Amino acid sequence: MTAxxxxxxxxxxxxxxxxxxxxxxxxxxxxxxxxxxxxxxxxYGIGYTGYISTLNWDGLSPGAEHVGAHNYTRxxxxxxxxxAVRHTLVFFVVTFVIQTILGLAFxxxxxxxxxxAAIYKxxxxxxxxxxxxxxxxVFRHMFAPDGELNAVLRHVGLGGLAQPWIGQTSTALPVxxxxxxxxxTGVTFVLYYAAMTQxxxxxxxxxxxxxxxxxxxxxxxxxxxxxxxxxxLAMLGAIGALKTFDVPYLVTIGGPNYATEFLGTYIYRxxxxxxxxxxxxxxxxxxxxxxLIMALALQFAGRERxxx
Amino acid sequence: xxxxxxxxxxxxxQVVATLLIIPYLFPLVVMVKGAFAGEGVHNFAAxxxxxxxxxxxxxxxxxxxxxxxxxxxxxxxxxxxFAKLHIRFxxxxxxxxxxxxxxxxxxxxxxxxxxxxxLGLYDTYWAVILPLAALQVPFAVLLTRNFINSLPDELFEAxxxxxxxxxxxxxxxxxxLTRPIAAAVLIFTLVAxxxxYLFPLVxxxxxxxxxxxxxxxxxxxxxxxxxxKILASAVITAIPEIVAYxxxxxxxxxGLSAGAIK
Numbered sequence: 001m002t003a004x005x006x007x008x009x010x011x012x013x014x015x016x017x018x019x020x021x022x023x024x025x026x027x028x029x030x031x032x033x034x035x036x037x038x039x040x041x042x043x044y045g046i047g048y049t050g051y052i053s054t055l056n057w058d059g060l061s062p063g064a065e066h067v068g069a070h071n072y073t074r075x076x077x078x079x080x081x082x083x084a085v086r087h088t089l090v091f092f093v094v095t096f097v098i099q100t101i102l103g104l105a106f107x108x109x110x111x112x113x114x115x116x117a118a119i120y121k122x123x124x125x126x127x128x129x130x131x132x133x134x135x136x137x138v139f140r141h142m143f144a145p146d147g148e149l150n151a152v153l154r155h156v157g158l159g160g161l162a163q164p165w166i167g168q169t170s171t172a173l174p175v176x177x178x179x180x181x182x183x184x185t186g187v188t189f190v191l192y193y194a195a196m197t198q199x200x201x202x203x204x205x206x207x208x209x210x211x212x213x214x215x216x217x218x219x220x221x222x223x224x225x226x227x228x229x230x231x232x233l234a235m236l237g238a239i240g241a242l243k244t245f246d247v248p249y250l251v252t253i254g255g256p257n258y259a260t261e262f263l264g265t266y267i268y269r270x271x272x273x274x275x276x277x278x279x280x281x282x283x284x285x286x287x288x289x290x291x292l293i294m295a296l297a298l299q300f301a302g303r304e305r306x307x308x
Numbered sequence: 309x310x311x312x313x314x315x316x317x318x319x320x321x322q323v324v325a326t327l328l329i330i331p332y333l334f335p336l337v338v339m340v341k342g343a344f345a346g347e348g349v350h351n352f353a354a355x356x357x358x359x360x361x362x363x364x365x366x367x368x369x370x371x372x373x374x375x376x377x378x379x380x381x382x383x384x385x386x387x388x389x390f391a392k393l394h395i396r397f398x399x400x401x402x403x404x405x406x407x408x409x410x411x412x413x414x415x416x417x418x419x420x421x422x423x424x425x426x427l428g429l430y431d432t433y434w435a436v437i438l439p440l441a442a443l444q445v446p447f448a449v450l451l452t453r454n455f456i457n458s459l460p461d462e463l464f465e466a467x468x469x470x471x472x473x474x475x476x477x478x479x480x481x482x483x484x485l486t487r488p489i490a491a492a493v494l495i496f497t498l499v500a501x502x503x504x505y506l507f508p509l510v511x512x513x514x515x516x517x518x519x520x521x522x523x524x525x526x527x528x529x530x531x532x533x534x535x536x537k538i539l540a541s542a543v544i545t546a547i548p549e550i551v552a553y554x555x556x557x558x559x560x561x562x563g564l565s566a567g568a569i570k
Contacts, residue, residue, distance in 0.1 A: 025474045027393025031401060034386035034445050037378070039401075041416075041442040042408045048419030059418065102328065109325045114318075120325060122554070123332050128564055129553045131503035133521035134545050137528075137538045138339040148338045182332060190565045243412040246505045250524075264414045272510060277418050284415040291410040 046288065052281035059277035071282035081283065084261045087173060091262070092241035095180050096234060102181070103188025103233075104226075107196055108218065110189075125186035132183060136250035140166065143175050143251075169259035172252050176260050179247050184240070188233055195229040196222060235298040242291045263287045339546070342539035351540035358530055360515060361523075361541075365548075367512075368502055368519040371436055375501040376494060378441040379448055383493060386445075387452035388482045392464050393474065402453075408446040413439070413506055424511060435511035436519070440501050448493045455489040456482065495556075495563025502549070520545045 053071055057064035075081050106124055110117050127135075142148045143165035150162035165171045199222055207217050245264035248254055254261040254269065261269075263283065271280030343351055355361065389395060390402060416439055424430035429438075459481075467477045505521040512518045515526065523545050524538060531537040553560045 024392065024394035025468075027389035027395040027398075027474075030389030030393060030474070030478075031386040031395065034382045034405065034449055035401060037382055037438070038408055038442045038445040039404050041438060042411060043404075044423075045416040045419040045439075046411075048422070049415055052418055052422075059421065105328060106325075109321060109328075112321060114322055114325055120329050122557070123329055123336075125561060126336070126550060126553065127332065129499060129549045129560060130546055131505065131521050131549070133503070133505040134524065134542050135335065135339075137524045137535075137542055138335055138342070141342055141535055141539060142335055142338045148334075148341075178331075182335065185332070187565055190561045194565065239410055239412075242410075243414075245412075245414060250505075264412060267414045268417070268506075271418050281418050284418070287412055288410075288415055291412060292407070295410045 046285075049281045049284050049288075052278055053285050055278040055281075057278045058275040059271070060275075064278070067278070071279050072286075074279065075282055075286060080258050080261055080266060083258050084263050084266045087260065088241050088244070088262055091173070091177055091180070091244065092238055094177050095184070095241070096237040098177075099181050099185050099188045099237070100230065100233065102185050103192050104223075106185070106189040107192035110193060111196055121189075124189055127183045128186035130183075132179070132246040133250060135179075135183075136247065139175070139179055139247075139251050166252055167256060169257055172256060172259045176244075176248050176252060179251065180240075180244070183247075184237075187236075191229050191233065192226060195226050199225050231298065231301065235295065238294050238298060239291060242287060242294070339539055339542055342536060343543045344536075345539075346534075346536045351536045352544065354531075355527070355537055355541045355544060358527075363516055364518060364520045364523050364526070364545075367433075367517055368521075371433055371440070371508075371519055372498055372501040374433065374437045375441045375444065376497050378437065379444045379497045380490065380493065382441070382445055383448040383452055384482060384486065384490070385478070386449045387456050387486075388474075388478055390449070390453045391456035391459075392461070392477075405446045405449060408443070409450075411443065413443060413504075417506075417510055421510065430511060431513040431517065433517065436504075436507045439507055440504055444497050444500055448497065452486060452489050452493065455486060459485055491559055492563040495560055499560075499564060 054066060054068055055064040056067045056070070106120065110121060114120075144150075145162075145164045145167065147165075149165065153159060153162045163171060165175050203221060204217060207221055212220070241262075243264060244262045245268065248260040248262050249265050249268065252260040254265040264287075267280050267283045267287065270276045270283060345351075347354070386405075390398060395401065420435070420439060421430070424435045429435045463481060464477055467481060472480070503521060504519075508519045508522055512522070518526070523541050527538045527541045
């Protein structure tokens, strides 16, 4: 026993010293291209945006007026900005919760070895691969007043539910959320499916011996084991919500009456069509700060949990 | 993992699964059905006859290929440097890179637009390729660095003892050994660049340079409000993606899921 420990220790030490004993060659030239491309371009962009955010500028004319923090103070009194923030929050909570439930359900169903499982998997995952920009006209068509959804509703005798889904403020945001959930459940599902295969089978066996049913096993053993995946998905969802652009821009154009305006679409609207470049830049900086704070907070929450 | 013993339970679960899958299938059915409505197959013929339609595909291939090559080369080098070579303040550089992970692309619109017009890059492939690659690199490096970290140091030291310099270590060890992770990087970079909409929308003005995500817009102009043609063009543009996914299912699922955990 003692012999083995004394034998193991020097070896481990040797490995630790190994890196010091043999000097590693310099690595800076190797990371330089990545730093120039990514850090260079992105930080340059952020810095420039920061500068533009202090201007009253249309993006083209040379005489931009310096206005200090004026754009920022305006933002806080801008009702559309607060609408966009509210939409982002609601959007994140709803899509995250529903996607988690559905992703989990599909993962469980596929682990239960149903028939046609391979086909179910393909159907749920195909939307992940398809470009939202390509699918946008399909959804505009599907949710149109004379579209397929209303046709189906009338066909099954629920004609009373038929409505202009995209054209009214009450249903436009839910439509955007539906499309997003449709698009991303595949990832949630594949990640949960993979994480479930990591659950210790002997623990499951023990639980079953103790008389735990499927539901009980899922809630008490599998779900807690999936925490890491859930935190990662929450992070992805939160940042995805802040980045949302393609779907609301192409399906509802942020409307009707700003009902589906997000920070991404609002910044675009301000910067490109309306040419309030300075104001758009100030919105961008706020978006960036929120994204960073959220990422750090979620990272922190994830670590806390792991520590426990 | 789950045991369903009764026949009843099995049937019930099958029904539930089928009900849950319908909303996922429905938009795809709407797309195909709409594309064949009215003039049927002629919708597709009409779309394919439009001059310049093939150009969108060529452009998407050029942009995606360039982004992939750029991301691959830069990422492999950087991940090797971070994982196995000596760098002062290594973690500082790494965190600078990681902070870029959360960046929404819309933030870059104004500064890149102003800079591109000044440098004459506006309305060229580069205006899209460079920012797309820049946004993919941080996560690709994170993933690949973790992978190379798990390769034993002794391997690289042995190569050094045998007189191999960093360059040979990179070519003969890093490149072949990182193949599994490179596949994941390749897939999520491909999907991200192929599906990107905002950069081509803002930075590519001439139709001869535009990518496939701008096809619906182009056809709204071309066929004014003939929905069936627009849906037919959506089907045609979706086919390569679906074929690629079906033939490399595992790779796509793994790659995109790896890409998801940012």
